[in-house]
Amino acid sequence: xxxxxxxxxxxxxxxxxxxxxxxxxxxxxxxxxxxxxxxxxxxxxxxxxxxxxxxxxxxxxxxxxxxxxxxxxxxxxxxxxxxxxxxxxxxxxxxxxxxxxxxxxxxxxxxxxxxxxxxxxxxxxxxxxxxxxxxxxxxxxxxxxxxxxxxxxxxxxxxxxxxxxxxxxxxxxxxxxxxxxxxxxxxxxxxx
Amino acid sequence: xxxxxxxxxxxxxxxxxxxxxxxxxxxxxxxxxxxxxxxxxxxxxxxxxxxxxxxxxxxxxxxxxxxxxxxxxxxxxxxxxxxxxxxxxxxxxxxxxxxxxxxxxxxxxxxxxxxxxxxxxxxxxxxxxxxxxxxxxxxxxxxxxxxxxxxxxxxxxxxxxxxxxxxxxxxxxxxxxxxxxxxxxxxxxxxxxxxxxxxxxxxxxxxxxxxxxxxxxxxxxxxxxxx
Numbered sequence: 001x002x003x004x005x006x007x008x009x010x011x012x013x014x015x016x017x018x019x020x021x022x023x024x025x026x027x028x029x030x031x032x033x034x035x036x037x038x039x040x041x042x043x044x045x046x047x048x049x050x051x052x053x054x055x056x057x058x059x060x061x062x063x064x065x066x067x068x069x070x071x072x073x074x075x076x077x078x079x080x081x082x083x084x085x086x087x088x089x090x091x092x093x094x095x096x097x098x099x100x101x102x103x104x105x106x107x108x109x110x111x112x113x114x115x116x117x118x119x120x121x122x123x124x125x126x127x128x129x130x131x132x133x134x135x136x137x138x139x140x141x142x143x144x145x146x147x148x149x150x151x152x153x154x155x156x157x158x159x160x161x162x163x164x165x166x167x168x169x170x171x172x173x174x175x176x177x178x179x180x181x182x183x184x185x186x187x188x189x190x191x192x
Numbered sequence: 193x194x195x196x197x198x199x200x201x202x203x204x205x206x207x208x209x210x211x212x213x214x215x216x217x218x219x220x221x222x223x224x225x226x227x228x229x230x231x232x233x234x235x236x237x238x239x240x241x242x243x244x245x246x247x248x249x250x251x252x253x254x255x256x257x258x259x260x261x262x263x264x265x266x267x268x269x270x271x272x273x274x275x276x277x278x279x280x281x282x283x284x285x286x287x288x289x290x291x292x293x294x295x296x297x298x299x300x301x302x303x304x305x306x307x308x309x310x311x312x313x314x315x316x317x318x319x320x321x322x323x324x325x326x327x328x329x330x331x332x333x334x335x336x337x338x339x340x341x342x343x344x345x346x347x348x349x350x351x352x353x354x355x356x357x358x359x360x361x362x363x364x365x366x367x368x369x370x371x372x373x374x375x376x377x378x379x380x381x382x383x384x385x386x387x388x389x390x391x392x393x394x395x396x397x398x399x400x401x402x403x404x405x406x407x408x409x410x411x412x413x414x415x416x417x418x419x
Contacts, residue, residue, distance in 0.1 A: 027269055027273065028266055028269060031262075031265050031266055031269050032262065032266075034265075035261070035262045035265055039256055039257050039261065039262075040254075040256030040257070043254070043255075043256055043257050044248055044254045047252050047254070048250055052252040054252065058257050058261060061257055061261070062257075062261055062264060062265060065265060066265060066268055069265070069269065070272075127247070128247060128248065131244055131245075131247060131248050132248060132254060135248065135254060136256070146210075146245070147253055147254075147255060149207070149210055149212040150210045150212065150245060150249065151249050151252075151253045151254065152253060154212065155212045155213065155214050156207050156212050156213060156214070156217070157214060159212070170207070171203055171204050171206070171207045171213075172200060172203035172206075174203075174206035174207045174210060174212070175200075175203035175204070175205060175206030175207070175234075175238075176203070176206075177206070178206045178209065178210075178238045178241050178242075179206075179237075179238065181241055181245075182237065182238060182240070182241045185241065185244060190244060191240070192240040192241070192243045192244050
């Protein structure tokens with residue numbers, strides 16, 4: 001619920017700004033939408049590309065979203081083709097970063113043919129991003145309890161101390177979080 | 193939240209699936225599971241979710257980037273917007289230069305016609321560029337029954353400063369016939385490509401004029417043009 005409210009307030013901010021500054025508001029709103037819809041999922045994919053280097057991953061995600069924004073006139077920011085484009089560009093930015101060229105002025109190239117990932121790699125990337133979407137669908141409390149336990153490797157008692165709630169609450173919250181996640185994954189056609 | 197409303201004794205199955213119960217809790221749950229159909233069913237239902245989570249956890253904690261990234265992105269958007277505005281302004285300056293160049297071209301095409309005015313229309317024109325100040329001046333002189341009409345076109349002059357146009361007669365007599373200010377952008381400069389056009393007059397006939405000096409209010413000579 002909290003998450004839905006957060007999204008609504010972002011959209012509300014953007015529309016207030018648009019009324020005040022027509023050009024500026026819609027540009028900012030596009031960037032906010034790109035960030036809101038894709039930054040997290042892209043992060044999940046890029047983290048894997050850069051072997052968990054969070055700083056580098058953030059740079060890559062930021063550069064990729066910026067290129068998407070600059071190329072918005074040629075892209076449909078709401079279309080199904082955007083994620084494959086993002087994956088391709090992110091992959092290219094990672095390759096450039098490894099060659100020490102991230103600091104070079106960005107070229108607004110989309111995808112060279114030889115830079116396009118193989119189909120199975122692209123499929124894996126898109127699946128990862130969809131799983132990330134499903135996780136983002138959870139309430140903050142549910143997402144948090146999964147992150148603190150499963151992803152950070154804490155047991156329920158440690159997590160209870162970190163979150164300041166009783167251990168029984170952590171255990172039941174995990175159960176409800178997994179149930180919500182199962183539904184969110186099913187809605188997106190993700191099966192194990 | 194719903195989980196607080198009714199204590200559910202069968203919820204440890206989630207933590208058990210994730211492997212985050214401690215040893216004692218795990219033993220206790222497994223004994224319970226052996227006799228509980230509800231937990232066995234829940235185990236089946238949720239069993240498929242964990243391998244999917246494992247895919248996501250392959251490269252660290254799948255936490256989205258912080259709000260600071262959104263701030264940086266919006267900062268980039270604003271920076272690019274400023275660049276575009278600057279480009280539009282430069283285009284406007286270029287257009288202004290074209291407008292200025294327009295009448296000049298028209299004058300060249302219609303030389304000799306009585307309607308033209310300014311330096312190009314003058315009977316005599318003299319141009320000089322000062323090697324020190326870099327200022328360039330063209331003076332046009334047109335004899336009139338009452339003296340001489342003077343047209344000045346000045347380029348490569350930088351400000352801020354106040355300047356005067358001084359006419360010097362062959363007999364040494366000096367007369368200031370015009371004064372003006374120059375802003376920081378200057379005239380006929382990269383920042384302000386349009387030259388400065390001024391008019392003046394003197395009672396001296398053209399034949400009595402030795403030269404013209406463009407001087408600053410501090411007495412510095414910017415450029416001198418022989419008549």
